[in-house]
């Protein structure tokens with residue numbers, strides 16, 4: 358069954374009269390697209406959640422844990438106070454007429470009030486459309502953030518604010534994929550936004566395998582080999598996607614790894630799409646942006662890297678912000694032909710503008726309270742609390758995986774996920790085959806049915822032939838759900854041994 362029919366399985370037509378649209382005559386590329394993180398398992402998990410809410414006592418668990426998607430505030434994460442206080446004022450500027458009440462009754466600090474006033478001066482009203490690239494004053498703040506992060510200037514004209522990183526990725530893939538032979542290199546395993554969007558565009562996904570045995574590292578030889586094979590098959594390889602830190606793997610690229618990818622891009626004339634939405638979710642080493650590395654290389658070897666085209670994506674959804682429901686983000690273009698950039702502008706202008714409240718949120722993310730500001734102390738406490746909590750949970754989950762028979766997991770490095778290998782017994786693989794499912798999907802369904810924990814099978818992200826994985830976030834609070842997985846796993850192994 359496809360994901361769509363599962364999601365709507367309970368609904369049937371009320372009349373048999375033929376419709377203009379039926380499942381066989383809609384855009385076939387929509388039917389072809391797959392997006393496992395919101396697929397069959399997530400739909401079933403939501404049904405279980407509803408049954409529990411309705412008082413159903415027949416299930417073997419008393420809560421559903423949505424470990425299928427990096428959605429921090431659906432679980433435990435509280436929004437950061439400074440962000441929400443500012444947003445409350447831009448949404449309802451009438452409150453600004455009584456600053457004393459805001460301060461004395463609600464604990465708002467003067468910097469919150471000042472920020473809301475500055476943002477309103479920039480956007481006029483959050484109910485008004487903004488510039489299609491995003492409000493110019495907010496883009497200036499983003500440019501300053503990039504400059505502070507990288508040590509190299511950014512131009513607000515090269516910044517496009519977006520409704521989450523997803524819409525930016527879709528914009529760029531729409532521009533890059535000029536016909537059905539156009540190919541984009543995508544890491545495997547990958548966040549399925551890329552394969553799904555390429556399917557929608559009827560373009561070619563050119564997979565390159567990450568190296569699990571080397572902590573899910575990016576091997577440039579795998580990229581060049583994939584380019585060779587794709588070219589031989591007639592594909593016009595136009596771009597390379599790098600997710601850094603990785604989803605689902607959590608792996609971070611070193612400055613040297615990044616250089617190797619940029620070298621290939623320069624040699625092969627590929628656009629680099631750097632998905633950097635997890636740039637602050639890093640446990641080991643430090644995040645190096647593609648933009649920074651590219652500028653360093655351009656400085657070190659004048660001329661060689663001048664024509665590299667780079668687009669980097671960032672978001673308000675991840676990190677310690679976790680405001681994915683607000684749909685904020687941006688992308689930065691580097692080295693693009695101005696005429697192409699004009700067309701990108703036209704494309705985004707067809708959608709008018711990114712959500713204006715999300716633009717304000719983005720501004721607070723890139724320009725948070727600094728030491729000495731009235732809101733700084735609380736902001737820092739909340740930010741660090743979220744960061745430390747995520748790290749603690751990541752390692753607690755990793756420790757649990759170490760205890761599970763036949764499960765191998767790389768040490769947590771970043772992002773919001775663990776992606777262990779599961780060495781499944783042959784009997785389990787045969788039972789899955791009998792149901793017409795990949796074995797890891799079979800395993801995840803059994804896990805959901807037994808524990809209420811919703812994970813995503815590795816087949817939803819792509820994986821090396823013959824290997825099985827699953828991905829869970831480590832966002833859920835407490836350890837009870839982790840113990841549920843451990844117990845389920847042991848029973849599953851005993852059943853199929």
Ligand SMILES: Cc1ncc(COP(=O)(O)O)c(C=O)c1O
Nearest residue numbers: 521522523548604634672674686
């Ligand atoms: C690697 C990666 N890129 C992009 C996105 C999309 O994020 P956004 O909410 O900003 O659209 C996600 C979401 O999980 C992601 O994991």
